[in-house]
Amino acid sequence: MDKRELIIDALQQLFEEGKAGTASVSEIARKANIAKGGMYYYFKSKEEVLDALVERVYQNIINECESVINQSKENAVSKMKLLLDHYRQSYVDPTLDEYLHMPENAGIHQKSLVQISTSLSPIISRILEQGVQEGIFICDYPQQYADIIMSVFSFLLDPGLFLRSRQNMILELKGFADLLEKGLNAPEKSFSFLYTFK
Amino acid sequence: MDKRELIIDALQQLFEEGKAGTASVSEIARKANIAKGGMYYYFKSKEEVLDALVERVYQNIINECESVINQSKENAVSKMKLLLDHYRQSYVDPTLDEYLHMPENAGIHQKSLVQISTSLSPIISRILEQGVQEGIFICDYPQQYADIIMSVFSFLLDPGLFLRSRQNMILELKGFADLLEKGLNAPEKSFSFLYTFK
Numbered sequence: 197m198d199k200r201e202l203i204i205d206a207l208q209q210l211f212e213e214g215k216a217g218t219a220s221v222s223e224i225a226r227k228a229n230i231a232k233g234g235m236y237y238y239f240k241s242k243e244e245v246l247d248a249l250v251e252r253v254y255q256n257i258i259n260e261c262e263s264v265i266n267q268s269k270e271n272a273v274s275k276m277k278l279l280l281d282h283y284r285q286s287y288v289d290p291t292l293d294e295y296l297h298m299p300e301n302a303g304i305h306q307k308s309l310v311q312i313s314t315s316l317s318p319i320i321s322r323i324l325e326q327g328v329q330e331g332i333f334i335c336d337y338p339q340q341y342a343d344i345i346m347s348v349f350s351f352l353l354d355p356g357l358f359l360r361s362r363q364n365m366i367l368e369l370k371g372f373a374d375l376l377e378k379g380l381n382a383p384e385k386s387f388s389f390l391y392t393f394k
Numbered sequence: 395m396d397k398r399e400l401i402i403d404a405l406q407q408l409f410e411e412g413k414a415g416t417a418s419v420s421e422i423a424r425k426a427n428i429a430k431g432g433m434y435y436y437f438k439s440k441e442e443v444l445d446a447l448v449e450r451v452y453q454n455i456i457n458e459c460e461s462v463i464n465q466s467k468e469n470a471v472s473k474m475k476l477l478l479d480h481y482r483q484s485y486v487d488p489t490l491d492e493y494l495h496m497p498e499n500a501g502i503h504q505k506s507l508v509q510i511s512t513s514l515s516p517i518i519s520r521i522l523e524q525g526v527q528e529g530i531f532i533c534d535y536p537q538q539y540a541d542i543i544m545s546v547f548s549f550l551l552d553p554g555l556f557l558r559s560r561q562n563m564i565l566e567l568k569g570f571a572d573l574l575e576k577g578l579n580a581p582e583k584s585f586s587f588l589y590t591f592k
């Protein structure tokens with residue numbers, strides 16, 4: 197494994213141990229078994245390591261979502277459920293998630309949301325196109341609908357941005373499902389998976 | 395005018411002069427004709443003044459949108475056009491806007507987007523309800539549709555987050571108009587104002 201990845205691993209471990217918030221660059225280097233001087237060859241600051249870690253975490257989520265969809269042979273509605281459920285349940289270490297929601301890390305957070313939206317949107321768009329071919333959906337703007345879906349997930353449904361009761365969250369998801377069903381001319385309840393939790 | 399407002403005015407003037415980025419707390423105080431010590435009674439740091447300025451700028455936009463809608467006697471489609479056009483054309487000093495899009499100010503930016511979404515959403519919701527009463531729209535989830543509309547504006551259509559050609563921006567807006575028309579069962583082209591610019 198290359199040294200760059202080892203340094204990112206070290207910060208990830210510090211997050212899992214709950215020590216990342218206060219960890220200095222030296223501590224990250226020590227954890228990675230790398231001389232502090234060598235570390236600066238890869239990263240100029242702790243923020244850069246954090247940035248790389250966040251990018252890796254989100255890239256992993258994107259890769260998993262892609263692989264789940266590529267392996268599926270189901271129809272468009274089932275694929276939408278598969279993808280969006282997988283995305284929503286994707287694991288981000290709670291300490292890292294909390295860190296991302298601190299005002300001073302909003303820049304990295306926003307960048308990661310743009311990254312994940314830009315990456316997942318083409319996958320959703322292809323599923324919508326599949327649905328049109330299957331005769332389940334009617335949609336002249338699959339790419340744009342996909343972008344809207346991702347922006348609702350990235351902004352409106354972020355519990356770190358909007359504090360909501362569980363009941364209000366379910367209402368938001370019901371409204372969102374209703375808009376998608378009507379927009380796509382999809383059978384009623386096609387998107388009920390959005391608000392019916394395990 | 396109270397001193398707090400004078401200090402915010404001073405930072406606003408510094409923005410207009412293009413000097414806000416490098417201005418120190420002392421310079422803001424000098425501009426406001428307030429002793430530096432007195433200034434700390436109102437604001438602990440430059441960031442706090444900036445925060446207050448951004449809040450005031452966005453609160454003014456919210457107030458103007460509210461007043462424009464309260465004075466209108468038009469139908470729901472015209473009111474939607476009135477509100478969304480007014481919101482999109484609302485003036486934010488370009489230097490302040492640029493400042494808000496720097497990664498280190500993403501926290502304040504995000505807060506202001508949440509503030510404006512939360513404030514404009516009930517106004518949009520009332521317009522949608524009016525449309526239902528007028529028989530122009532069908533909508534069981536006016537509040538949730540309104541939240542989705544605001545999140546598309548706050549995230550997807552933010553040119554500071556997503557770089558797009560003018561052509562792609564128009565496509566995004568066409569897709570968004572299409573989704574709203576279908577979702578609300580509104581007459582075709584009701585939302586064409588979204589993509590037909592002056």
